[in-house]
Amino acid sequence: MKYAYVHEDDVERVDLSESDETPPDHEMLPIDDALGLAEMRAKVWRIDPGEEIGYHAHSEQEELFYVAEGTFSLKLGRSGDTEVVEAGPGTWWAAGPMVGHGHRNVGDETGVVFAFGAPAIEDEGLNPHDIDDPRR
DSSP states (O other): OOOOOOOGGGSOOEEGGGOSSSOSSEEEEEHHHHHTOSSOEEEEEEEOTTOEEEEEBOSSOEEEEEEEESOEEEEESSTTSOEEEEEOTTOEEEEOTTOOEEEEEOSSSOEEEEEEEESOSOOOOBOGGGSOOTTO
């Protein structure tokens, strides 16, 4: 790919409220698909108050997040060694492979989070409590 561009208004929104695998009241914009990205994933998540992306990990993917709107409670770190922090607009966070992470909208309005992941593989979420800590 030489280059690509798209405005988010032109990206088809995916309503995940009908999915059994994703909690209700999430809307996702698959920016990666719209741009034809092959090496990374890029999503915009719109998360209603009280809803969350549950605590999970990925076997290979490293993820980077940015809060554009809203207030979130983040749960970050390996099972048994987590940190919970509040994040508002302008906050970035990242999680490497096999490291647990999740975020809940604790504000009163819909929150917006940008999410980037690489490599761009189907790396389904793992339960961090089931992962052996390589530091042991």
